[in-house]
Amino acid sequence: MKTKIASLLLAAVLAVPGFANARETLIMTCYGGAYQNFFETEIIPEFAKKHDCEIKLAIGLAKDWxxxxxxxxKDKAPYDVVMMNEIWANQMRLEGYFDPFDESKIPHLKDALITFKDKNGKTSGVIGVVQPAGIAYLTDKVSNPPKSWKDLWKPEYKNKLGLYTATNSMGAQFLLSVGDVWFNDQTQTSKAMDxxxxxxxxxxxxxxxxxxxxxxxxxxEIGILDTPAIARLMKAGVKIGWSEPAEHMLMFEQVFAVHVGSEHKDLAHAWIDYLLTPEVQAKFVRRFYTTPCTKGVEVPEDLKPYIPVGPDGVSRIKAFDWAxxxxxxxxxxxxxxxxxxx
Amino acid sequence: MAVTKTQQAASRMLLFLPAALWIMIFFVLPYSFLGYVSFKPTSSSSAYLPGFTLENYVFNLTDPFFWTILGETLLGGVATVVICLLISYPLAYRLARSRSKYRSLLYMVVISPLLVGVVIRCYGWMVLLADKGLINDLLLKAGIIDAPLPLMYNMFGVMVGLVQVYMPYMVISLTGSIQAINPELEYTARSLGASRFTAFRKITLPMSLPGIMSGSILVFVLTISSYAIPLLLGGNKTLTTPLMIVQTALDAFDWPGGASMAVIMFVIVVTLLSIYIKVLMHAMRGLK
Structure with a gap:
């Protein structure tokens, strides 16, 4: 009798949709809009099918995550894989929220152009998306565009500028950059503000x-923008141009890391490896006009007018002291x- | 079977329970946690450090910049209330006294802005108020001005947005209050020789004080806690205390600092509102 009841209970449980086929689920932070759409339609399906898993996106912004x-x-991971700008990722890495990568489980890590190490010297972050940033200008209003960050101080550009607040990662980069360019020290923030x-x-x-x-x-008429944004605006018909500043470029980037409390670390490593594959990287390039940030991926010929900075240009992007x-x-x-x- | 007093009390408790639970979970607990965090030592490598400190309060309470921004935020709230009241009162009076068949339609028009999200409305104002916006464009083309007027990215732009967004709350409060006043009272006063203005000043205005009180409290509280409007229409150049709290807690990652700011603001606003309510209640008692 007991066996019969147990069998019936098991049958009932298995009949509940999703229970019998409970798939491993990975949660990754992601921005809403185009990014969410891109991941859901072009990136996730192939990986989910291959690994028989589910990838859920936690939509929001870094400060919320x-x-x-x-x-x-640290023990309870709201997200298994984190995608965010380095300004935020650096903070969480220092606080010990990211697990060191098991590099044997991310074979494509060796191709990555930029990685980050934790305080123990172990790699725990990798840049998977790079959007180099420089000086944007309206071509019909600015005939002689600035060629360097220092040029912005020229009187001819007075009253034409747009900058970011210091709470924005690009604003923070610009602030540190001004310290670097004018005072040879990015930590001179007070002087930079003056x-x-x-x-x-x-x-x-x-x-x-x-x-x-x-x-x-x-x-x-003159602002700071990343090259993918310039490409989008050009395609939309805005008369816009872009200068690579002589000193260095800034960037919007996406760092990928595994949460130290994740219960799906193997899958998280596989997912990051998948994101670094040439196929996925090429998809990023084509969809968002980003600069390839892994070896072996080049800018396609037809996209070169929209992607002025190739993988060789990544080294001209300034690294900042986010700590x-x-x-x-x-x-x-x-x-x-x-x-x-x- | 007769219902005992205990049963009555129990059923009253049951009715009260959902609201009590709601307040406990969504108000008392978060505020208690906020208060707790505000006394924790700040850390640049974790949410906060162990132990307790008064340092966050001392820092903010002795910081002239914090007081300047708080003062500007509260003054902005008062100014928004006054402007909303001046614009809304005639409108609410008209709505309350109207017998037109279009009254419902008018009412819908007044509250229709509430059907559109604040951010979308702000973007609408941006299109109008920007340097290259519709208003400046028209004035420039008409030759009335030589250079664009600074209509946005300053306190003026923020006030325009705040008044437009929160005015319906004032209108709704006032309309209900004015509707409750018997029109015969005004007619009687006028038949006894009072001018229209005197009848309004001596009867309608004092009797509508409950509406003024609820409307002004609503608008004031919503204004001083507003985040999206100062952010979007202020162009990051009009700082208010909520913006400063968010910057401190989320951008600078200083939870204790942000929490202590929020607690200071909460205490000051509750104190100010208590005084305001007391004064108005006193004035209303004089009417009886």
């Missing part, structure tokens, strides 16, 4: 979409509010 990760603690003050009046953007909008509307920035961020933002945003 970080708050969630901190609130959950220097940025000399550029007033300028418009301030909180995110790159706002900068794109301001350039499109002609509210600003310094994050460690003094509170003071920097407060000073920025008092000096710049008033």
């Amino acid at each position: 970080l708050a969630e990760m901190r609130a959950s603690g 220097k940025i003050n000399e550029l007033k009046p300028f418009k301030l953007s909180e995110f790159s979409g706002d900068m794109e909008k301001q350039l499109t509307l002609g509210e600003v 310094f920035f994050n460690g003094t961020k509170s003071r920097i933002i407060r000073e920025w509010n008092q000096k710049i945003a008033r």
Whole structure:
């Protein structure tokens, strides 16, 4: 009798949809809109089929993910794989939220152009998407575009500029960059802010979409934008050009890392390896006009007018001391509010 | 069977329970946690450090910049309330007294902005107020101005957005209050020789104080806690306390610092509102 009841219970449980075929589920942070659509339609299906798993995207922004990760603690992973800008990833890496990669499980890691190590010297982050950034300008309004960051201080560009707030990763990069370019020290943020003050009046953007909008509307004539955004605007008919600053480029990038508390680490490693494959990298390039950031992937001939920086140009992107920035961020933002945003 | 007093009390408790649970889970617990975090030492490598400190409060309470921004935020709230009240009162009066068959339609028009998201409405204002926006474009083409007027990315732009977004709350509160006043009272006052303005000043205005109170509290609280409007229409150059709290807690990752700012603001706003309610209640008691 007991066996019969047990068999019936088992049969009932197996009949519940999804139970019998419970697949491993991996959660990754992702931005909404085009990124979400791209992952869901072009990237996830192939991997999910091959590994018989489910990839769920946690849509949001880095500051929300970080708050969630901190609130959950290191043992409970709200996300298995994290995708975010290095300015944020650096903070979480220092706090010990990322697991060192098992490099044998990510064979394509050796092809990556930029990786990050934790405080023990183990690789725990890899850049999977690179969007080099420089100086954007409206071609019908600016006949002699700036060629370097220092050029922005030329009187002829007065009242034409758009910059980012220091809370935006591009704004933070620009601030550190000004310190580097003018004072040979990216940690000279107070002096850099005084220097940025000399550029007033300028418009301030909180995110790159706002900068794109301001350039499109002609509210600003010179701004800071990444090459994929320039390509999108060019395709949309905006008369826009782009200069690679002589000193160095900035970038919007996506770092991939595995949460230390993930219960699906093997799958997480496989997923990151898949994202670094030439096939997936090529898809990123074609869809978003990003610069290839793994060896063996080149810019296709038909996309070269829209992707001015190839993989060889990645080395011309400045690396910033995010540990310094994050460690003094509170003071920097407060000073920025008092000096710049008033 | 007679219902005992205990059973009555139990059923009253049951009715009260969902609301009590709701407040406990979504108000008391988060605020308690906020208060707890505000006393934790700040850390640049974790959410906060063990132990407790008053340092966050001392830092903010002695920071002139924090007080400047808080003062501007509260003043902005008061200004928005006053502007909303001045614009909404005649409209609410008209709505309350109207017998037109289009009254419902008018009401819908007033509250229709609430059907569209704040961010979308802000983008609408951007199209109008921007340097190359519709208003500046028309004024420039008409030769009335030589250079674009600074209509956005400043306090003016923020106020325009705040007033437009929160005005329906004031209109709704006032309309209900004015509707409750018997029109005969005004007619009687006028038949006794009072001018239209005197009848309004002595009867309608004082009797609509409950509506003014609820409308102004709603608009004030929504205004000073507004995030999207100052962010989008202020162009990152009009700092308010909520923006500063978000920057501190989420951008700078300083949870204790942001939490202490939020607690200070909460205490000050509750104190100010308590005084305001007390003064208005006193004025209303004088009417009885």
